[in-house]
Every structure is written in C-alpha cells, then in structure tokens.
Amino acid sequence: MAVMRLGYVHARVTDLDASRSHYAQTLGMRVVHEGDGRLYLKSWDEWDHHSVVLEEGGVGLVKLGYKVDSPADLDVFERRAERFGCTTKRMSRGDNLAVGDGVRIVLPSEHVVELYHEIEFTGTETGTLNPAPFPRHLVGVGVPRIDHALITAEEPALLERFFAECLDFRPAERLITDHSKEELIGSWMFCGNSPHDIAFIKGPNSKLHHFAYQLEDWNAIRHAGDLFAMDDVSVDIGPTRHGITRGQTIYFFDPSGNRNEVFSGGYTTFPDFPTITWTADQLATGIFYIGREVNERFTSVLT
Numbered sequence: 256m257a258v259m260r261l262g263y264v265h266a267r268v269t270d271l272d273a274s275r276s277h278y279a280q281t282l283g284m285r286v287v288h289e290g291d292g293r294l295y296l297k298s299w300d301e302w303d304h305h306s307v308v309l310e311e312g313g314v315g316l317v318k319l320g321y322k323v324d325s326p327a328d329l330d331v332f333e334r335r336a337e338r339f340g341c342t343t344k345r346m347s348r349g350d351n352l353a354v355g356d357g358v359r360i361v362l363p364s365e366h367v368v369e370l371y372h373e374i375e376f377t378g379t380e381t382g383t384l385n386p387a388p389f390p391r392h393l394v395g396v397g398v399p400r401i402d403h404a405l406i407t408a409e410e411p412a413l414l415e416r417f418f419a420e421c422l423d424f425r426p427a428e429r430l431i432t433d434h435s436k437e438e439l440i441g442s443w444m445f446c447g448n449s450p451h452d453i454a455f456i457k458g459p460n461s462k463l464h465h466f467a468y469q470l471e472d473w474n475a476i477r478h479a480g481d482l483f484a485m486d487d488v489s490v491d492i493g494p495t496r497h498g499i500t501r502g503q504t505i506y507f508f509d510p511s512g513n514r515n516e517v518f519s520g521g522y523t524t525f526p527d528f529p530t531i532t533w534t535a536d537q538l539a540t541g542i543f544y545i546g547r548e549v550n551e552r553f554t555s556v557l558t
C-alpha cells in the first residue's frame with residue numbers, strides 16, 4: 256500500500272495560447288486534449304494520459320494528483336485524512352478527464368490533493384518493445400516527465416505530519432531554524448526513491464512555488480537553458496546546483512508567472528535512510544549550493 260508518485264499538476268494560467276507555446280513548443284510536451292478552456296499535456300516518457308492540466312483564468316495551483324498502488328488504498332488514505340481533521344470528498348470517474356474514482360483531500364495548507372488509482376493508460380512515445388532511448392523528433396527541451404512540486408504552508412510541521420502519518424511519505428531532508436529550537440521551515444518528502452515527490456517551505460497557505468520536470472543530466476539542463484534564451488523564457492535562477500537533494504536546476508517562469516523547474520540528478524533514497532538536516536544559517540547553500548545566495552524573487556514570487 257502506497258502513494259506511488261506525483262501523477263498530475265493542474266494549474267491556472269492567464270492565457271492558454273501563450274501557455275501552449277511555452278509548454279508544448281519550448282518544453283516539448285504534447286497536447287493530448289483540449290476543451291472547456293483547458294489544455295491537457297503529457298511528456299514523452301510518461302505512460303498515463305496526461306501529467307499537466309492548464310486551466311484558463313488566474314494563476315497558481317488548482318490541485319495535485321498522486322497515483323496510489325491499489326483501489327483499496329483510497330479507503331485507507333481517506334480514513335486517515337479524515338481522522339487527521341482534513342476535509343475529504345470522493346471523486347468519481349469522469350470528474351477529471353481520463354481519471355477514475357478517487358479521493359480529494361484539502362491539506363492543512365489548503366492545497367487540494369487528489370488520490371486516484373486509475374487513469375487512462377496511453378503509453379510513452381518509445382513504448383515497451385525494444386524501445387529507443389528517446390524519440391527522434393523531440394520538440395524544444397523535450398522534457399521526459401514531471402518530477403515534483405514545491406508548495407508553501409503556514410505550518411510546515413503540520414503538513415509534514417500529515418504527509419508522514421496519513422500518506423506514509425518520509426522526509427529526505429528538512430530545513431530547521433537551528434538546533435536549539437528545531438522549528439521546521441521546510442521539508443522535502445518522498446514516497447518513491449527520489450529525494451522529493453512533494454516539498455514545502457514556510458509561506459502563505461495554498462500557494463505554488465514551482466513544479467518541476469526531470470531531465471537526464473547536467474548537459475540537458477544547460478541545453479534547456481539555451482532554449483530558454485532562444486525562446487525568451489523568463490529565467491529566475493540557474494543553471495546551478497542544489498545542496499538539498501543535490502539536484503541540478505534552472506528555475507524559470509511560464510508566461511502566466513507560474514514558476515517551473517528543470518531538475519536533474521538528485522540521489523536515490525530508501526525508507527531506511529536517515530533524514531538529512533539543514534539549519535537556517537546554511538539556507539542559501541542548501542537551496543543554491545554554488546552561488547550560496549537566494550535572490551529576493553525566489554522567496555517572494557508565488558502563484
């Protein structure tokens with residue numbers, strides 16, 4: 256029984272056509288459906304129907320979808336979330352395009368998470384039989400898959416407790432004030448084997464800091480950076496490397512101002528690994544290892 260992975264990010268955008276250009280032409284996702292003011296997109300190495308939904312009207316996060324192991328998991332996670340004090344609601348097949356029954360949970364941070372087991376399976380572009388390592392005619396960055404999201408929460412400790420107690424996530428890394436107080440500022444939590452499937456830092460409830468795509472390596476990050484310059488994408492910071500997760504990164508903005516990230520590297524983790532701790536005096540090194548400086552925009556711009 257487990258949550259397997261982040262399956263979809265559903266975000267709001269101010270302009271669907273500008274978003275199409277960014278997500279499909281620059282990032283290279285494929286539009287698999289559109290209608291009712293929404294675009295559904297997937298990346299070339301994703302099996303399920305879609306991984307990103309863009310909805311016209313505003314900015315920020317509508318919800319995150321996490322896929323669970325089995326239908327029975329939904330009952331268990333629903334009960335635990337209710338016991339924790341969260342509002343939950345059952346969702347039915349068809350509430351979300353291509354997605355089956357599930358449970359919608361309002362987190363202690365007021366973000367909405369949907370747990371589901373079934374989503375239409377459409378396969379990757381290279382398939383399961385003697386697959387090529389990548390499709391020949393990728394567009395733009397050609398992102399292979401989404402990876403994680405980082406959200407903000409007024410009470411990070413409460414949110415960490417929710418993900419640990421209700422959904423069996425574990426913290427790979429934690430950022431605390433200092434060893435005397437140990438107040439939690441941020442947590443990078445995983446359900447799979449990567450250092451984070453969800454992360455959150457202290458900030459206003461219900462806000463999105465960024466969602467990220469996984470790229471193959473540092474060269475792919477640099478190549479993405481070149482394409483961002485060619486396409487006049489607004490870059491927040493990078494390319495650089497994180498202390499936390501050890502990943503390599505560029506942060507950038509979609510045309511509506513939602514922050515995206517391309518991320519590579521990061522270690523493989525397992526449930527028995529101890530949690531890594533960062534103290535606030537080392538925050539800048541933890542976030543951006545090489546420059547050791549966090550720009551004002553990075554902490555203040557949320558959608």
Ligand code: FE
Nearest residue numbers: 405467516518
């Ligand atoms: Fe990230």
